[in-house]
Amino acid sequence: MTRTKMFARLLSVRWPNTFATIHRPCYLCATAPSMMCHRQPMHRTTSIMCVKRPLTLCRDIGLRIQTRWPSCASGQRTIQPSGCGNMPGNWWSNCHSASKVIPTSRRITISTSLPMDVLLIEDLSQQRLPAHALAAVLQQAGLRTRLARFGADQDADEVVRLAERERPRLVISSILFAHRVPEHLALITALRRASVRDHLTMVGPLPSFAFAELLTACPALDSVLCGEAEASVVQLVTSLGDPARWQAVPGLAYRSPTPRGNPLPKPLASLDDLPFPVYDDGLPIRLGYGFATVEGSRGCYHACTFCLPCAFYRAGGAPHYRLRSPAHLVDEMEALYRRGTRLFLFDDEQFLPPGHTREERVAALRHELQRRRLRIAFTIKCRADDVDAALFRQLKEMGLLRVYIGVESGCQASLDLLGKGVTARRNAEALAVLDSLDIVADFRSLLFHPWSTLETVRADISFLHNAVSHMATCFSFHEVEIYPGTPLANRLRAEGRGEGGRWPLPYTLADPRAELLRRLSRFVFSPSGAHAGIQDLLTQAWYDLLLQRHFRPVRFEADRARKLKAIATGLNAQSLHVWREMLAFAGEGDIYDADQVNERACAWASRVCSFRVRAEGELAERMSPKEFLRNNFPFYPRAV
Known part of the structure; x- marks a missing residue:
């Protein structure tokens, strides 16, 4: 086989990421390239692709190779090697004169990906911000990142296959919800078993x-x-690259040999200093309209005893509530x-600031x-007393479509x-006001807590009955x-309750009849059952209708609403x-007759x-087949 044919065959192979072996020496010449070494892109884990061999091949057949460089603003440079031999010293300048001997008709372009520094893992379908915000900070520092769904x-x-292929220096697991923690820990263990030697860490309020x-619980987790x-x-x-340095990073917890945590980093002075979250994976679209999650503030100025985000920001030493400036926020929205x-x-957590x-x-x-002529729609989260x-x-005139309101309960206790x-009365009044303004409201009823009784649940159900209209x-x-970190957790621990060491803390109600009712609720109104399914269908239908009412009022059908x-x-x-x-x-x-309990459940x-089947039929009657099929694929998150 001629050298020309052999090199052409090499070019047709799907080689791994060029920079995947950035810290590994070439097998043939044992050169350990640095980050900015010009020879670095030619180093592979196979001797055929050593820095010396492909240059000689290029010289013989006259090829122009285009590859990407971390120091190049445009993302590409052209290597034009000629008779350079082993290229001692500044081989780039020695090769610079080769373009005149390279036939244009014989140019071959190799496009290789840039080095991967960080792999961010998160449930991106939830349309939350942590991973996108972290990626922006990392990219601002010149670090290459990738989001993994x-x-x-x-x-x-x-x-796992993505991490093996990209070989990032750091893998970050971003935790949004506590019930996903076991899955993330299993993933981290699988990464380590797959010989992924990168540093594995975890972020989020709960891990903090x-x-x-x-x-x-997870030996594979580094920090x-x-x-x-x-x-x-x-x-x-x-x-x-230096254990002594990374173990001194503010806020980092690691084993030494038992778990220990460094003092938290200094809180961010201004949210306006943060870069805009990145959406390298694209923006989701519904009915031709893109949608994105934005953040106008962090923290909350209230003190709910069960709220993990509030406890998280308070523990960090930052002000309880921080706002972005309106101009900076709308800059991001305009982009x-x-x-x-x-x-x-x-x-x-709290869209509206306090008081006047x-x-x-x-x-x-x-x-x-208005100044920028942005016609938008938006949703917010707020409290009843807002x-x-x-x-x-x-707010409705500005484009407010839907409010996730923190009612939580209708029982004053x-x-x-x-x-x-x-007060429970204020909760009821807030729902009535939103209904009168034709703003769709959504909330979660927290019927059970460690001190619930049949009376507290009965009061909640009575409140909901009055709010149906x-x-x-x-x-x-x-x-x-x-x-962890919340006042309720401290109280539960002080009482000697909270069985086990996992989070959220499991607990049992003191009243066995109330505990039975709680277990019936889990079975009958399961978060993954029929009731949740119809919630998703109605959520999609409402979003489609509200978007149409706001952006295409001529086509809006009030009867459908x-x-x-x-x-x-x-x-x-x-x-x-x-x-x-x-x-x-209950x-x-x-309640101790198991057969009767199971039969009733x-x-x-x-x-x-049957409620869901009937509701699906009613939705199908009121929508075109295309609309109904589209709404059977949940796209927007429910209230959280």
Whole structure:
């Protein structure tokens, strides 16, 4: 085989990432290239692709090779080798004169990917910001990053293969929800078993508080980066070559040999100093409109006893509530708008600032949007005591479609225990105001907490019954999850409760009848069952309708909105009827008759399934087949 044919065959092979072996010496010449070494792109783990051999081949057949360089602003440079031999010294300048002997008709272009520094793993389908924000900070520092999707339906093997192929220096597992922690730990273990030798770390509010448990439970996990990761993640990446340096990174927890944590990094002084989150993986689109998650603030000025994000920001020493300036926030929104985004999902724990400043902030945001002629739609999260008719009328005119409102409970005893600082009556008034403004409201009912009784649950169900006429979405029934760092966790531990060492802390209700009701709720209204399925369908239908009403009012059908609300009202009424039956059985039935309990539970679950079938039929009657099929694929996150 001639050298020309042999090199052509080499070019047709799908070689691994050029920079994947950046810190590994060439097998043939034992050269250990540095980051900026010009010979680096030619180094491979195979001797055929040694720096010396391909240059000689290029000289013989006259090829022009284009490859990417980390120091090149345009992303490409041209290597033009001629009779350079082994290329001692500054071989780039020695080769510079070769272009005149290279036939243009025989040029071959090799496009090789840039070195991978960090692989960020997160459930990107949830449309949350942590991974995108971290990627922006890393890229601003000149580090190459990639986002890896790891959803509930995602195969961990795909992430493992990606890590093996890219060989990043650091792998970051971003935890959004506690129930996904076991899956992330299993993924980290699988990465290590697959001979991925990179540094494996974890970030998020829960890992920040539970780093000792996580490091003990998962030997494959190298560290946990606590606090606001943006403040120290770059220092971690650049220190990985020296254990003494990376173990001194602020906020880093590691084994020495038992788990220990460094003092948290200094809080970010201003949110305006952070770069905009990156969306290298593209923006999702619905009905031709792009949508993206944005963050106008961090933290919260309230003190709910169960809230993990609030405990997280308070523990970091930062102000309890920090705002971005309206101009900086709208700068990001405008950049996303130019990319096709029209729906903005605000992920703030508390969208509105306290007191009179909220009117000033809304006015400033409105001015910026009007000045730049941005016609948008958006959703927010807020509390019941934030809802004011005049203020929310302005927000609706600005494009507010939907509100995730922190009602949590309609039982005053439970509201006081959760530290909400609001009355059940105020919760009811807020729902009524939003309904009068034709703004769709959504909330989670936290029916159970460690001190629940049948009376507290009965009060919640009564509250929901009175709120049925104001709701255009399905009720969702949940339990309070107890996370580390929160006042509820401290109280539960002080009482000697909270069985086991995992998070959220498991607990059992003191009243066995209330505990039975709680277990019936898990079975009948399972988060992965029929009730949750119809919630998804209605969520998609409402988003489609609200987007159409806002951006295409001529095509909006008011009757369809009334029918959607009627479906939700009917479902809520039927669900509450099941709840009243369950309450009656838990209060007076023989709760120790296992056969009877199981029989009743199956009957109630079957009725909930029939509700979904009936609702799907009603939705199908009111939509075109194309619309119904589209809404059977959940696309927007529910309230969290």
